[in-house]
Amino acid sequence: MNLSLTPGRSSSRETAPLPAPRLAMGVVTAVFASISLIGFLHVMLLPVNPVAIALSFACIAALMAMQLLWYGRDNGRLRTPLGYGVLATQVALVYLPILAFGQAWVGMPGFLAGSVLLVLRAVTAWVTFSLIVASMAVAQWIFTRAPIDMLYTSISTVTTGLVVYGLSRLTALVVEVQESRAEIARMAVLRERLRFARDLHDLLGYSLSAISLKIELVHRLMEKSPQEASDQLLEILEISRVALSDARTVASGYRELSLEEECRSAVSVLSAADIQVRLDSDHLDLPVQVSTVLATVLREGVTNILRHSKAKHCDITIRQTHDDAWIEIVNDDLAVGPPRDPGSGRNGLRNLSVRAQEIGGSLTVDHQPDLFRLRAKVPLRLERHQASRSQPAGLPGDPDGVDAVPRGKLVDDGGQIVADGTD
Template sequence: MTVVFGGFVVNAAQYVVAESTALAHVAPAAFCLTVMMVLQLGFFATPTADVRNAVGYAALVVQAAVVLGPIALYGEGWTGMPGFLAGDVLLVLRPPAGWVLFALIAAANGYAQYRLTDVPLEAVYITTLTAVIGLVVYGLSRLRGLVRELADARSELAGLAVARERLRFARDLHDLLGFSLSAVTLKAELAYRLVPGRKDHARRELAEILDISRQALADVRAVASSYRELSLDDELASARSVLTAAEVVVSVRCTAGELPTRTRTVLATVVREGVTNLLRHSKAETCDIVATATADGVSIEIVNDGVRPVPEERPDGNGIRNLTARVEALGGTLTAGPGPDDTYRLHAVVPHLSEDGDQADATPDPRRGQAMAPRIGTLIATAVFTGYAVIGSVFVVVSKAEPAGQVFAEACVLASLALVLGFFSRPEARVRSPLGYALLGVLALVTYLPGLLLADPYLGLHGLLAGSLLVALRARVGLPLFFAVVVSAGVIHLLEGGGAINVTYGFLVTVNHGLVVFALSRLRSMVSDLHEARSELADLAVTGERLRFARDLHDLLGYSLSAITLKTELTQRLVDRDPGRAQQELSGILDVSRQALADVRAVATSYRELSLDEEISSARDLLTASDIAVTVRVEPVELPPDVRTVLATVLREGIANLLRHSHATRCGITLAHEDGVLVLDVVNDGVRRAGGTTRARVTAAVGGSGSGIRNLTVRVTGVGGTLCAGVEEDDVYRLRAEIPR
């Protein structure tokens, strides 16, 4: 960003100096350019700066003065600088005002150029240049903040992705053990009554308790160790999420269709363990995961560029040996090791199986479609790159080439634009592939041929080629080639007899355009990543909170079930020898099983004492990570545990619903006393319409067992309060809980 902005400034400075080197002529320009850059880099483009307030408006006025004032003194040499003001307008003012003023600045600058030169084509050129510079300023300034936001979001996603996996285990535990523990409780009560007079019957009940407790303990261990039915789609989605969070460029394709349970589970295990080993033992930057149905069976292949020696796996580990054993158990094969082109390849093939385990044909069900990048990144990149093409077309029109030569040059300009827009800047494009390298060659041809064949150094979009090299190649190769293109652009001007300004222009424009292509391509990708991250954060936020309750479940129930098993075995031995003692042990079994059942239900439904302070802090962090401006005002107050838990639950569900169902940009959270009533207010500007009309504010009805407004209303009513939720007249959505002191 600094290099690109500096390039614009240096370009303007050289025109000023070319007119005159007198101090009185140069000093005002130097002062204005310095102030402009300080404001741009130190305020407008700073991620932590709040530019939409009085300070931001004042800074915008100062920026307008140092950008527009010198036009009267320096004329054409200063016509690129209003682009900075146009970009800052987009950063400070909200739509549509920002975009309207942006268009007016570009049009006014073009008109000023027309008044200076009376050449319509130059007016078009300057209008386009101003708009392009404005979008570059806006896009790169947002990029700086997006880098930070994406790092925070990825870090949180990495933890929450793991949380989702662990919660899945907790959910399985609840499903498995709710019935088992209820059965143990009922049978222990029955055995207690049977011990005095019907010992044979009591022994049978104890034997069944022992079987149930042993099976339940095995279920706990099985679920906690991930030995259960797995979903291949879930594992592929999880792999994509975790690898993206680890900044690995990942491509996932699945055309395996519907699979039998055993096949699906084994392939999902291969994906999980392969990705885990990649993250633990390699330094991969790219990873391709492909699941396909073939004539021989179903294949899963994981290829990454982080080559490493095959680690020695323990016989009882979950590594390559264990995966091989699981795949071979279904009659399949698994291979792992370095492959061609410095890649590491894990490949498993499982023959077609029916649900009962016999081989059968599988019907592929191709998955297609990838999420489009959000419009903002796409529109900025498209507008800027198209602007570069328009500027290139202006140079074609004013060139001295024959009509056939101009047609050829224009075709090359359009081809360059099509390659960059249609391939190199697309987030989902596989630019580091044989196709990508071939298209780089084509882009180089259409960049250099017009200038060389028509002897005009201004023909050819060298910056688009330079930026695409940075996008498509690793730094150790891309950077040298980038600088080679930059040098070549200046040398071409020099060989064609250009002066110092022309040669400097060739260097600067290629550097600027190249870095902008690279940055906006990354911006487009990062906006897409952040959009997906926000959706995932909304889904995973509740997961992370519920994990707090689930994290001790295995240890807790492992102990409880072991205790039930031991006490049942002891009771079996005591039934004949000491019935009274047997009944005492059965009482202990009942206590343990009831407590374990309560623990399962409490963990699974999150009914425990919550910390309101933790929930507020969590809400602030989550909203900030989701690019939502949040304000929190909390009055210090001592609350009973039940009230604190209810308010924490209201806040948690309110924030989760906000992220899932609204398009909010601002949210306010307030906890205060109003006339003897404790009020929790959650307000946001992401109003969702129902049937095209704004919903009236409503008081949620009591009832229902869901986790939404009805369930929250029940909980608030339980502590003597009321809860309201809905859209208000000023187009904000308010969730409000009121509880009497």
């Protein structure tokens, strides 16, 4: 296969912007280098020998290195003994050369003024900052005895100090923002994985359980009632098609379910499992999101009956009031095998709790020795909860585009948290 670029379009490598931390560091380096160059040019104008010039260059280079490599990175060590040692070294580098270069060096303490704002505590930092500015004004007075020069040096030191402080903080903040964006991206990926796993369980678990049950039924009917077995095979084909459609929608996001269709399917599947079903449904047209949540609860409830019990009777009740709608599934709970470990997690019920909470509803479980009751209640007015709707990560919800992943709790009628069993 031959790959070529379309003429007139540049590759992503040519058009991609520089990473933010690198760009910020470039801007800071350019500004600090300009300030340092001004100080070095002042020294060059003095009648000094090459050794003095080399010494001034070394001092300026050391100040630049400290500012970029130490203060330009929020490494958490600025207020440690090592950090105070670096600050003391900077004090020596900005004050001692004044003895050799005089007025030409009075602009360099601006680096120190910015550094004390980064290292020292608030009140101490600003007091020290003021003392540095005052010391440069005094030094300028000693050199020229001109009030205008004192004012100029004071303003220059204040400006340089604030610029150094602001740009040093800018670099650290840009790095923090970059790291936060990476963390948000990781959270988005995790949320999408959770959504995928939850939808895969909720949408396909029921279909696969129904297919398995009906295949067993067909196997028993093959010789006794071929026509009934043929009818069951047609239902298996229809369920398989629905499962295929569900599998395709899992990758794309939220799927809407029809409560009426799920009711008919539940009655059919439970009847095929020799379970007596009583369906009492009394509701008007429900909002799509409410209908989907109730249909999902019905699916999971029927799936749990088929997987985890040998129930003989099941009552399904659906009601709608002025403010909310609810579904209740009750079956005689004849558990399969030994009792479940109460410390293990039932993913299906936890998923249902999350779905109900996303639209402001609730899920309750009442588990007695011979009875299992699953009840979900959701509000009809969803305006306040629309932003929490289950959807692929990255779609608008929270301002950062990544909704928090709620953790559901199952509670019984007495308000106690119910331990889940494994699905």
